[in-house]
Amino acid sequence: MKPTLIRPGGLSQxxxxxxxxxLMPSVAYASETPDQLDDQYEGRAQxxxxxxxxxxNADVLARRIDAMEDAPQPGMMVGSGMxxxxxxxxxLCKAGDHVVGGDQxxxxxxxxxxxxxxxxxxxxxxxxxxxxxxxxxxxxxxTRLVLIEVVSNPTLRIADLAGIADLCRARDVLLVVDNTFxxxxxxxxxxxxxxxxxxxxxKLLAGHSDVTxxxxxxxxxxxxxxxxxxxxxxxxxxxxxxxWLAERGLMSFDLRFDRAETTAARLAEHxxxxxxxxxxxxxxRPDHPDRARAQGLLKGRGxxxxxxxxDGTRAAANAFTKAADRIAFAPTLGDVGTTLSxxxxxxxxxxxxxxxxxxxxxxxxxxxxxxxxxPDALFSVFDAGLAAVGENA
Numbered sequence: 541m542k543p544t545l546i547r548p549g550g551l552s553q554x555x556x557x558x559x560x561x562x563l564m565p566s567v568a569y570a571s572e573t574p575d576q577l578d579d580q581y582e583g584r585a586q587x588x589x590x591x592x593x594x595x596x597n598a599d600v601l602a603r604r605i606d607a608m609e610d611a612p613q614p615g616m617m618v619g620s621g622m623x624x625x626x627x628x629x630x631x632l633c634k635a636g637d638h639v640v641g642g643d644q645x646x647x648x649x650x651x652x653x654x655x656x657x658x659x660x661x662x663x664x665x666x667x668x669x670x671x672x673x674x675x676x677x678x679x680x681x682x683t684r685l686v687l688i689e690v691v692s693n694p695t696l697r698i699a700d701l702a703g704i705a706d707l708c709r710a711r712d713v714l715l716v717v718d719n720t721f722x723x724x725x726x727x728x729x730x731x732x733x734x735x736x737x738x739x740x741x742x743k744l745l746a747g748h749s750d751v752t753x754x755x756x757x758x759x760x761x762x763x764x765x766x767x768x769x770x771x772x773x774x775x776x777x778x779x780x781x782x783x784w785l786a787e788r789g790l791m792s793f794d795l796r797f798d799r800a801e802t803t804a805a806r807l808a809e810h811x812x813x814x815x816x817x818x819x820x821x822x823x824x825r826p827d828h829p830d831r832a833r834a835q836g837l838l839k840g841r842g843x844x845x846x847x848x849x850x851d852g853t854r855a856a857a858n859a860f861t862k863a864a865d866r867i868a869f870a871p872t873l874g875d876v877g878t879t880l881s882x883x884x885x886x887x888x889x890x891x892x893x894x895x896x897x898x899x900x901x902x903x904x905x906x907x908x909x910x911x912x913x914x915p916d917a918l919f920s921v922f923d924a925g926l927a928a929v930g931e932n933a
Contacts, residue, residue, distance in 0.1 A: 563784045564596045593772050597783035604790055605745065605755045608724040609737055613764045615757030616771065617783055621720060621740020622648050623776040624754030628716055628736055629687070631770030632763060635661035637684040640713075642669035642699065644692035644899055647887035649718070653687075670830055672703035679707075685714035685736075690729065690837070691721040694847050694883050694907035695900055696821045698830035701837055705733035714763070720744070721873075725797045726841045735759045736767070743874030744844070746789040747796050751782035796876065796912060800844035803918065804910040808846045810919050816926045818904065821847040844911075845873065850904030856929045857882055857903055864925025867918075873909035878918060881907040 569588040571577045579585035588595060598617040606615050618624050629652065633639060641653045643666040653664045667678040669688040679686075686708055688699045701717070708715040716736040717729035723744050729737045739745060741753035754776075758764040771777075808822035820827075823834035824842040834842070850856045861869045861880060868879045871886035881887060883901045896902075910918075 561597065561600050561784065561787055563780060565780045566595070567591045591780070592775055592777045595780055595783075597780040597787070598778050601741075601753075601783045601787045601790070602755060604787065605724075605739065605741070606757060609719070609757065610724075610728055610730055611737070611757035612730060612759045613757060613761055615755050616764075616768055617741070617778040618754040618756065618771050618776040619778050620752045620776075621646075621718075621738070621742055621754040622652075623771070624738040624740070624756040625649055625652065625687075625718070627767045627771040627774075627776055628738060628756060629657065629662075629685075630660075630774075631767040632714065632736075633657070633662050633684050636682060638663045638665070638680045638682045640665050640667055640675060640678045640683060640686045642688040642692060643667060644669075644695050644697060645687070645689060646693045646718070646720075647883070647890060649687070650888075651890050669699035669704065670697050670833075672700045672707055675704055676707055679711055679713065683711070683713050685716050687716045687718070689718040689721060690727055691823065691843065691845070693721060694845075694881065694887065694905070696721075696823060696828075696845060696847050698823060698833045698837060700833065701727070701729065701732050701734075708735075709733055721845055722838065722843055723793075723797065725794065726838045726843055730757075730759065736763065741786055743872070744797060745793060745874070746782075746786040747793060747874055747876060748785070748789050749870075749872055749875040751779075751786045751789070753778050753782050753786055797844065799912050800910045801842060803913070803915045804844045804846050804908075805842050806915050807908065807910055807918065807922070808842075808848075811846070811848045811922065814923075814926055816851055816929050818849040818851040820849075844909060846908040846910060848906055848908070849902060850906070850926075850929060852904045852929055854884075854903040857884075857906070859928045859930060860906075860925040863928030864921050866921045867925075873907070875909065876912050878911040878913055879909045881909070883907060 568590055580587040602615050602617050618627055657664050665678040668674040690699055705715055714735040717734040719729055719737050720740045720743050736758045738756040741755050808820050808825055811817045812820040822842055870879045871881050872879055884903050888896055888901055
């Protein structure tokens with residue numbers, strides 16, 4: 541009997557090419573000789589060896605995001621947005637370094653700043669990214685990098701990206717920008733002088749709440765290699781299937797973003813007129829504290845995120861989410877459907893009540909990731925939720 545499981549094998553050659561990127565889940569890739577493998581590892585030939593070090597679906601997706609961000613060096617895919625944050629912070633920093641972070645970062649980024657980096661003898665300071673003087677005051681001679689989000693999560697404050705970039709350049713400090721909320725549709729941080737840009741591709745870029753991925757790119761090749769080496773060594777590997785799904789989602793990104801942004805601006809106006817809503821945060825609103833900066837930095841765009849605060853306590857929050865049951869109450873953003881997030885019970889639950897209060901995150905504070913629903917139908921669901929909030933909740 542002839543053996544049936546001899547390797548290597550492969551697809552037959554075709555005179556035509558696939559219209560859709562094939563899904564390529566192979567863990568390992570065969571080379572013809574040790575010399576050929578040397579050529580690949582030493583950069584004389586292009587190829588794949590082991591999926592933890594890179595695979596075709598990750599590269600196809602990364603190149604697409606590279607183009608969107610106008611990245612100076614090729615970026616890389618990792619297993620999540622926080623994997624991207626981790627690869628940057630631990631790939632570029634060592635014991636004795638100091639890191640400055642925006643004081644309203646995503647909750648897990650804040651936890652890394654407050655708990656994990658100090659445990660590794662990397663000191664940290666949080667500063668208000670809307671105030672370049674506050675960031676400057678936080679810098680030290682041993683400061684290695686500054687990490688900010690263009691639009692903060694979940695209070696939607698607008699960082700002084702240009703001012704902080706100038707400051708970092710003058711002080712020889714790396715600037716790392718998390719562009720997840722804004723996406724390259726609204727701003728390209730490399731154009732302002734960022735040294736590293738990262739994304740949680742899980743969110744708006746992929747757009748369907750069915751993948752977990754991150755992307756990161758650096759301006760300098762040495763920084764890119766340090767990030768890559770740490771990510772590969774620690775196994776922050778992205779799934780080929782997730783990369784394949786995200787590439788498909790990326791094809792409709794511009795359309796999804798623009799539609800959701802238009803509805804978000806209308807929702808902000810709708811909520812701002814409701815008597816049970818204490819305040820609304822949206823970058824293009826006249827009462828937004830950073831509206832002037834948003835107009836310049838985001839070129840008049842407001843993006844798809846809206847935050848608002850009920851005039852009430854946890855009881856009001858519970859009543860609202862229960863009655864607005866046609867909107868998913870889920871700790872995510874960027875989906876094709878609108879989602880509600882309650883920072884006090886999800887993204888920022890690890891913070892103390894005093895810490896949340898200092899950020900303006902009360903029990904009545906909600907973040908909305910606006911999706912693609914009919915706007916009027918969406919508003920009616922919000923109205924139903926607000927109607928359920930008791931006068932004395």
